[in-house]
Amino acid sequence: MQEVTIVIPVYNRAEYLPRLFRSLLTLTYKSVRVILVDNGSEDQSLLLCQQFAEEAWFPVEVLEEKAKGASKARNAGLNACTTPWVYFFDSDDELSSDFLDLVIPLCEGRDAVFLPTCQVQGAKEYVRPFKVTAEPGYQILSLMLNSPSMLLRTEWLKGIGGWDADLSVWDDWELGIRVLLNHPRYAWYNRKAFHKLYVHDISITGPSMSHNLEGKMDCLKTIYAQLESNDDRKAFYLRTKIIEGTLRAEGTLKTLSGFDAEMSDATIWMGRFLSFYTRWGGRGAWRLAIWFCQKS
Secondary structure, eight states, X not given: OXXXXXXXXXXXXXXXXXXXXXXXXXXXXXXXXXXXXXXXXXXXXXXXXXXXXXXXXXXXXXXXXXXXXXXXXXXXXXXXXXXXXXXXXXXXXXXXXXHHHHHGGGOTTOSEEEOOEEEEETTEEEEOOOOSOOOHHHHHHHOOOOGGGEEEEHHHHHHTTSSOTTOSSSHHHHHHHHHHHTOOOEEEOOSSOEEEEEOOTTSTTOSSTXXXXXXXXXXXXXXXXXXOSHHHHHHHHHHHHHHHHHHHHTTOOOOOXXXXXXXXXXXXXXXXXXXXXXXXXXXXXXXXXXXXXXXX
């Protein structure tokens, strides 16, 4: 039986931790460990984590990472991980009790297993976009892989650098792209979607596209520097134009330049359309971008 460590960064989540802990206790997979990494919380989060470690039926390690940032906390958990597999989850969400039982059988001979997840926004619950593929371009446009969408072989993840500790936002999008760019031996579990991932205004990403824009620009530059194929760069360019349209809709007159090297005239025109379409309230721009990339 493959042993798995679930790494969970925690920062000022005392309100949500009881919900997370209740879901952890329902796990039916027996060969599991949990590492909780408190990232300098100013509420009762650390105390709650310590209390949970004493009550849980599985081993729980509580670490403290003083350097601020979710990626730094995740890397602290990754460095402490001694099991063959590692899984990252967020402290304000709920795990499905059976997900490891269903996903672990796909791990043999793999570096990564991908799985769809459910998102909750108010009274609405829906499956996050996903496609059974390992194309970086699809991840660039759809953002289908976030941290709970990836079960990763520990040493393989360490070998590609773990989490980028220099990023303050969109770090799971970047990691998903980097995972695919490194061509893992992978499998998809797609028979059902797992977990409840809650959307709220206090998330790291923030309530708007313009929130922490400097951090988001850092992430865009980091990802762009990793791309080598024309197809991936085309997908990335179109994603930046969708972001540009969102910024303009919010009243931030921002043109995202520097990502259009060697783009064809047709791609540049499509980028302009996506920016305009998004600015004026068009929905599903990323699907239009995927359609364009497949046809061109």
